[in-house]
Amino acid sequence: MNKIQKTAINLLLSYILDNPMEKLPKMFEMAEKLDRGNLHATQIRVLRDVLMDKNSVWHSFVKNLFRDVDAKLLQKFVECFIVNANLEGEERARAIEKKYDCNVPWAILMDPSSACNLSCTGCWAAQYGDRNNLSYETLDSICRQGKELGIFFYIFSGGEPLVRKKNIIRLCKEHQDCYFFAFTNGTLVDDELCEEMLRVANFALAFSIEGDETATDMRRGKGTYRKVIEAMERMRAHRLLFGYSTCYHRYNTESVGSDEFVDDMIARGCRFSWNFTYIPIGKDARTDLLVTPEQRAYMYRRIREIRDSKPIFAMDFWNDGEYADGCIAGGKRYLHINAAGDVEPCAFIHYSNVNIHDVTLLDALRSPLFMAYRKKHPFNSNPLRPCPLLDNPEILASMVKESGAKSTDMEAPEDVDVLCAKTTPAARAWSEVADRLWEENPKSRGNKL
Secondary structure (H helix, E strand, C coil): CCHHHHHHHHHHHHHHHCCHHHHHHHHHHHHHHHCCCCCCHHHHHHHHHHHCCCCCHHHHHHHHHHHHCCHHHHHHHHHHHHHHHHHHHHHHHHHHHHHHCCCCCCEEEECCECCCCCCCCCCHHHHCCCCCECCHHHHHHHHHHHHHHCCCEEEECCCCHHHHHHHHHHHHHHCCCCEEEEEECCCCCCHHHHHHHHHHCCEEEEEECCCCHHHHHHHHCCCHHHHHHHHHHHHHHCCCCEEEEEEECCCCHHHHCCHHHHHHHHHCCCCEEEEEECCCCCCCCCHHHCCCHHHHHHHHHHHHHHHHHCCCEEEECCCCHHHCCCCCCCCCCEEEECCCCEEECECCECEECCECCCCCHHHHHCCHHHHHHHHHCCCCCCCCCCCCCCCCHHHHHHHHHHHCCEECCCCCCCCHHHHHHHHHHHHHHHHHHHHHHHHHCHHHHCCCC
């Protein structure tokens, strides 16, 4: 996309934001013209139909977004996330994939530091301490290499990424054509950071929360819930874009899926939610936190109910496999680079063949483990059983062994058979329920929802 086209886009966005709900059709006209390869024609059409319906919950969602979030941030979101990451980037990425016969992801998840100021139950990062950090130069190089491949969306995890918030803000300033996002425990969010986020405009946060105060403090430490709520209040006062992420496990699933919890998060200003199920990774990881098949099915249904009835964009990392043709890891839609530089297929798959300090990003995507992912994907004919660890552990074990990948656990390297043994009973229990759910799904019969 050339400078003239981008200037035209920014002018059009300024025009739309002056009276967004009335001028929203212009945005869809722009999106259709920019989608030169018709890669997103169906999605654009569906979005237009839904958002222009005044009785739709999504119409309310967008209306609230324009009302409560700073206009500069929304303009930057459209420019970087929708245009660059999804339109321009997607076209470039698919060309690279064809040329090199490898996956090119839509997003890169990376850990600026292994350090964290909390010690949450069940989190592998709690064991690592301030052992590893990606330098600013390395983070910058990853972004520069990524853009050459068509990647304009970068996500930070950890550790707690905001221990490196000055470097992150610097990265946002340097790469104004990219969109950045961080999963955070919220305890390091202050007014200075909020003001910096307003200035750069291309950075959003998801606050980790486990439900109510009791559930959150159980995993994250006494007083953490209150600090998260205070951070949300601060972000809302600055008209910033944010949401929440939650890890649902055996003891909080019904709570985080409840109307009471979701409505409270919406009222506090959250515009999106990321929902992850617990996986027993790392030394002495608790298997008793794994959800039951009934709980996972409950979340499968609840996320879809929330999307249909509430003004928040809800995502389920595992149960949304039907929308992504199975697992999104291994570079299919994303990859993970840990604080030591190991390039991993997924944040939950701590095995790798390569380190970003030694190879290019493209070389990492063509490494044995990533190519094994590409060759064997999808890992199950049922998209509700997408994950090679949680749902098909025998496949993960085979890929790790065949590729010669090594454990990247910084505390206690974990043999892949030992790891997979922890998830095999849950995978077997879920398979029967998941297969029944999929048989009930219109998509399983080749129909559109």
